[in-house]
Amino acid sequence: xxxxxxxxxxxxxxxxxxxxxxxxxxxxxxxxxxxxxxxxxxxxxxxxxxxxxxxxxxxxxxxxxxxxxxxxxxxxxxxxxxxxxxxxxxxxxxxxxxxxxxxxxxxxxxxxxxxxxxxxxxxxxxxxxxxxxxxxxxxxxxxxxxxxxxxxxxxxxxxxxxxxxxxxxxxxxxxxxxxxxxxxxxxxxxxxxxxxxxxxxxxxxxxxxxxxxxxxxxxxxxxxxxxxxxxxxxxxxxxxxxxxxxxxxxxxxxxxxxxxxxxxxxxxxxxxxxxxxxxxxxxxxxxxxxxxxxxxxxxxxxxxxxxxxxxxxxxxxxxxxxxxxxxxxxxxxxxxxxxxxxxxxxxxxxxxxxxxxxxxxxxxxxxxxxxxxxxxxxxxxxxxxxxxxxxxxxxxxxxxxx
Numbered sequence: 593x594x595x596x597x598x599x600x601x602x603x604x605x606x607x608x609x610x611x612x613x614x615x616x617x618x619x620x621x622x623x624x625x626x627x628x629x630x631x632x633x634x635x636x637x638x639x640x641x642x643x644x645x646x647x648x649x650x651x652x653x654x655x656x657x658x659x660x661x662x663x664x665x666x667x668x669x670x671x672x673x674x675x676x677x678x679x680x681x682x683x684x685x686x687x688x689x690x691x692x693x694x695x696x697x698x699x700x701x702x703x704x705x706x707x708x709x710x711x712x713x714x715x716x717x718x719x720x721x722x723x724x725x726x727x728x729x730x731x732x733x734x735x736x737x738x739x740x741x742x743x744x745x746x747x748x749x750x751x752x753x754x755x756x757x758x759x760x761x762x763x764x765x766x767x768x769x770x771x772x773x774x775x776x777x778x779x780x781x782x783x784x785x786x787x788x789x790x791x792x793x794x795x796x797x798x799x800x801x802x803x804x805x806x807x808x809x810x811x812x813x814x815x816x817x818x819x820x821x822x823x824x825x826x827x828x829x830x831x832x833x834x835x836x837x838x839x840x841x842x843x844x845x846x847x848x849x850x851x852x853x854x855x856x857x858x859x860x861x862x863x864x865x866x867x868x869x870x871x872x873x874x875x876x877x878x879x880x881x882x883x884x885x886x887x888x889x890x891x892x893x894x895x896x897x898x899x900x901x902x903x904x905x906x907x908x909x910x911x912x913x914x915x916x917x918x919x920x921x922x923x924x925x926x927x928x929x930x931x932x933x934x935x936x937x938x939x940x941x942x943x944x945x946x947x948x949x950x951x952x953x954x955x956x957x958x959x960x961x962x963x964x965x966x967x968x969x970x971x972x973x974x975x976x977x978x979x980x981x982x983x984x985x986x987x988x989x990x991x992x993x994x
Contacts, residue, residue, distance in 0.1 A: 603755025604737030615743035618726025620674035630743035645822035651678035808855035866979035886974035894978035
């Protein structure tokens with residue numbers, strides 16, 4: 593079965609049949625009248641699963657979601673920005689649980705069928721009085737996905753949202769994500785919420801989500817910091833009425849390919865919107881001995897502060913790239929290594945081609961800077977994404993709470 597993927601114009605999580613969403617400016621964030629509280633809701637119970645941060649410090653909402661997932665009885669997610677509700681002790685756990693109760697009461701569903709997520713400053717307690725009022729005022733709509741996407745933003749400059757139709761409407765997948773700083777996922781993502789109307793097996797869905805995370809969000813680095821709140825959740829309501837998708841089947845391959853496509857789109861959007869960023873960096877590693885080596889090598893290059901600053905300055909200092917590859921843990925042989933930037937070769941079998949510098953520097957002025965490294969040792973490949981490191985990144989994070 594050939595996979596046909598059609599992007600839905602202005603698509604988002606509520607482009608999927610049976611899902612509604614809404615958001616309000618509750619006043620959690622002090623800067624400007626922007627949405628900061630949102631609800632995603634399915635009219636029917638969903639098969640749902642998630643992946644979460646591996647940081648030893650986990651926010652209260654992460655702990656609650658980990659306890660409730662996977663499940664075949666999830667209806668909604670309540671999310672706030674402006675406060676991470678992390679390192680907030682017992683009170684933080686009580687507040688996160690109360691958010692699920694308040695949302696469930698509004699939606700007339702069980703609190704156990706509601707998930708919760710938060711993002712923002714660590715260590716600040718939630719203003720539950722205004723959150724309670726805000727939840728009451730949220731109006732859900734089939735076109736509410738865009739408002740929901742805006743409500744989960746912190747230092748993001750743009751919302752990240754996408755939806756695709758697969759094989760002429762066989763099923764649909766939608767997604768939103770947030771992330772701009774504190775991005776070096778070691779699980780799934782910063783915050784990402786996915787919806788689908790596919791009828792799908794729980795075990796396969798969990799496996800598919802982890803695989804999608806590994807080729808998308810786990811291959812992104814903005815500043816090498818892994819958050820306390822990283823959360824990635826998918827909800828499947830089954831309204832497509834397709835034959836149930838299980839592992840090791842052709843429909844499973846189609847679903848995995850489509851889910852990967854959605855997650856990679858969102859992951860690249862996160863990388864491109866890195867705090868203060870002016871350029872998206874794509875690192876393609878080929879010829880590695882195994883997939884783990886390829887991924888480690890690509891991620892190490894994309895995360896390197898020296899590579900990031902070189903890209904910002906359009907400086908073809910390729911030695912920084914090779915040095916990052918050399919410390920990544922991947923096997924590398926100097927006299928077998930090829931390197932190109934912007935499609936222009938700088939290193940061939942370990943020998944520098946010095947006469948290409950001016951041409952490469954010009955190519956690095958593009959909004960997308962592509963680095964291709966071929967280790968010529970095996971068949972494994974991987975791609976990672978990052979962004980340049982600018983003075984604005986320092987400015988944003990130097991006075992984030994003040």
